[in-house]
Amino acid sequence: MDKDCIFCRIAAGEIPTEKVYEDERILVIKDVNPAAPCHVLFLPKQHSGSLLDSGGAIVGHMAEKVPEIAKKLGIDEAGFRLVINTGADGGQTVNHLHVHLLGGRSLAWPPG
Numbered sequence: 001m002d003k004d005c006i007f008c009r010i011a012a013g014e015i016p017t018e019k020v021y022e023d024e025r026i027l028v029i030k031d032v033n034p035a036a037p038c039h040v041l042f043l044p045k046q047h048s049g050s051l052l053d054s055g056g057a058i059v060g061h062m063a064e065k066v067p068e069i070a071k072k073l074g075i076d077e078a079g080f081r082l083v084i085n086t087g088a089d090g091g092q093t094v095n096h097l098h099v100h101l102l103g104g105r106s107l108a109w110p111p112g
Ligand code: 5GP
Pocket: 006, 017, 029, 030, 031, 032, 033, 034, 041, 084, 085, 091, 092, 093, 094, 095
């Protein structure tokens, strides 16, 4: 736990948030500033700064849970997008690994 990390503080229950799913390793929460009608974040409870130092197993665990969560949110049939912003050029603003799940509208490609 990094006490200066907002997602660690959310995972520790110090900051209230709308949880969509939780297990022993990850949390899925609603994004506070949604970029699409449906926008949730998958975050590991254990801190890692980005995909670069996450290992990879935890990303696999999050990916495994995506179908279940997409179904729960009602976006599995229409489709959705997963995004892992990494570093400055990737647009990462919170330095705790997280996966965006976006859906609920047709999403443009390529991203800006
Ligand atoms: P990034 O730009 O790092 O890929 O994404 C960070 C995301 O976290 C942004 O979409 C932002 O809206 C969201 N976010 C930042 N602070 C909080 C917070 O305190 N609670 C929640 N639920 N989302 C947050």
